[in-house]
Amino acid sequence: MTYSLEIKNLTKTYPQSDFRLDNVSFSIPRGTIMGFVGENGSGKTTTMNAVLNTIKKDNGTVKILGREMGDKDTDIREQVGVVFDAVNFSGILTPAKLAKVMAGVYKQWDQEFFLKTTARFNIEMGKKIKQFSRGMTMKLALAVALSHRPQLLILDEATAGLDPIVREEILGVFLEFVEDENHSILMSSHITSDLEKIADYITFIHHGKVILTEKKDHLIYDYGIARCKAEQFQLIDRTDMMAYKKRDYQIDVLVENRKAFERKYSGIVVDTGTIDEIMLLLIKGER
Amino acid sequence: MKGLLANNLYSMQENIKLSLYITLPMAFVPLLEASMISMIVAMQVFMFISNMGASLKMDETSGWNKWEITMPVSRKTIINAKYISFILLILMGLAVSLVTVVLLSLQNEFNDTLIFGYSYGLPLSISTAAIAYPLILKLGAEKSDTLLITAGGLSVGLQLLVWYLLHLSDSTITYRSPVVGQVSLAIALVMFVLSYFLSVRIHRNKEF
Numbered sequence: 001m002t003y004s005l006e007i008k009n010l011t012k013t014y015p016q017s018d019f020r021l022d023n024v025s026f027s028i029p030r031g032t033i034m035g036f037v038g039e040n041g042s043g044k045t046t047t048m049n050a051v052l053n054t055i056k057k058d059n060g061t062v063k064i065l066g067r068e069m070g071d072k073d074t075d076i077r078e079q080v081g082v083v084f085d086a087v088n089f090s091g092i093l094t095p096a097k098l099a100k101v102m103a104g105v106y107k108q109w110d111q112e113f114f115l116k117t118t119a120r121f122n123i124e125m126g127k128k129i130k131q132f133s134r135g136m137t138m139k140l141a142l143a144v145a146l147s148h149r150p151q152l153l154i155l156d157e158a159t160a161g162l163d164p165i166v167r168e169e170i171l172g173v174f175l176e177f178v179e180d181e182n183h184s185i186l187m188s189s190h191i192t193s194d195l196e197k198i199a200d201y202i203t204f205i206h207h208g209k210v211i212l213t214e215k216k217d218h219l220i221y222d223y224g225i226a227r228c229k230a231e232q233f234q235l236i237d238r239t240d241m242m243a244y245k246k247r248d249y250q251i252d253v254l255v256e257n258r259k260a261f262e263r264k265y266s267g268i269v270v271d272t273g274t275i276d277e278i279m280l281l282l283i284k285g286e287r
Numbered sequence: 288m289k290g291l292l293a294n295n296l297y298s299m300q301e302n303i304k305l306s307l308y309i310t311l312p313m314a315f316v317p318l319l320e321a322s323m324i325s326m327i328v329a330m331q332v333f334m335f336i337s338n339m340g341a342s343l344k345m346d347e348t349s350g351w352n353k354w355e356i357t358m359p360v361s362r363k364t365i366i367n368a369k370y371i372s373f374i375l376l377i378l379m380g381l382a383v384s385l386v387t388v389v390l391l392s393l394q395n396e397f398n399d400t401l402i403f404g405y406s407y408g409l410p411l412s413i414s415t416a417a418i419a420y421p422l423i424l425k426l427g428a429e430k431s432d433t434l435l436i437t438a439g440g441l442s443v444g445l446q447l448l449v450w451y452l453l454h455l456s457d458s459t460i461t462y463r464s465p466v467v468g469q470v471s472l473a474i475a476l477v478m479f480v481l482s483y484f485l486s487v488r489i490h491r492n493k494e495f
Binding site: 093 | 294
């Protein structure tokens with residue numbers, strides 16, 4: 001299997017801060033979408049910043065399309081499209097001017113594709129970016145990221161604050177992008193329902209540590225949440241539970257193989273879980 | 288590089304226009320009072336470079352200064368584009384000041400105060416950019432106004448120091464003597480080059 005992005009033992013600390021990225025490791029196979037989830041301050045943006053060299057890592061390796069990227073490896077950056085959770089561009093530019101800027105930087109800039117994408121997103125080419133809504137700004141950022149024909153998209157909360165219709169539209173674009181099996185996406189998001197729709201893999205990060213990387217379908221269809229009473233919980237072998245959380249009259253237990261668990265512990269109701277529920281149990285649950 | 292330069296100029300476009308609206312009418316002032324030409328020329332030359340802070344602030348608030356690192360350019364190229372933009376701003380100031388010179392030449396009222404305008408304004412512009420940019424890069428663009436004023440003040444102080452040191456060796460040298468301007472300009476150019484290398488170094492170590 002070849003990977004678009006391989007992160008191994010990535011470590012980053014900050015002076016005068018307790019936060020640290022602690023040996024973060026995960027890989028994104030080509031042609032797939034990796035959802036990157038975790039609570040605020042868990043290390044998602046720091047990981048992405050370290051991948052993109054906007055911050056310096058302390059240790060570890062990051063390979064993009066099979067190569068480590070230094071400051072001078074501009075050919076690798078040509079292959080990476082980026083959307084941050086911010087305006088990204090100077091507000092007094094118009095999309096038309098922005099396209100001229102990008103054409104002067106990216107060798108692979110595809111003006112025709114940019115015009116087609118901005119038209120598809122109903123972006124006015126002569127309007128100043130500062131007059132755009134957040135949705136329009138994010139669509140413009142996405143159009144820019146796609147128009148230099150990258151192989152890897154890195155999206156930091158690119159759908160945050162957008163209404164469901166715009167989000168749906170953007171998610172459709174992501175799915176089109178990965179139709180090419182050389183294309184991949186790393187996408188952080190708090191809106192896990194978006195990731196349930198499009199991601200192939202999910203990586204959970206908590207307090208700077210990756211706690212799980214798993215195929216999304218495996219999480220949705222094979223993982224389960226057992227709803228136990230206290231006496232039922234006592235009977236469960238600890239090796240069969242990934243995490244558990246006590247609620248008022250019930251204990252929720254995260255299990256890796258729902259069907260096997262049901263066979264072993266008959267009488268315990270096991271539901272499929274959403275990514276949100278699984279994340280909550282992994283992060284807030286006991287082990 | 289071409290794209291970065293275009294972005295820098297687009298970002299400063301509105302401030303450049305504003306500077307033009309201010310400095311072009313100023314070109315007519317010496318027609319009424321010829322003795323003001325040195326001050327007018329110095330102000331015209333300096334006015335454009337004083338816009339650098341607004342553009343750097345915009346880069347920071349929009350997140351562009353982080354985003355541009357993800358583009359296929361090295362950090363050195365980003366700094367190259369910035370310094371070329373500063374040179375272009377200074378050249379714009381010089382170009383507008385030439386309008387003043389041309390207008391005054393119609394009245395044939397040249398004197399050595401014109402030279403003083405350039406020998407004061409040009410080193411001031413160059414050394415202000417040289418001092419301010421690395422400081423803004425290090426301390427953040429939100430402090431750019433304060434840092435620009437500080438850099439301007441230091442640049443004036445530097446010229447006074449140059450005059451004082453030259454005056455010690457030759458008491459006939461006054462603050463308006465051409466040699467003060469020439470030495471100040473040479474020092475400002477050296478500072479500009481050193482500032483470039485310092486900025487490259489700061490940017491390479493800066494996290495966004």
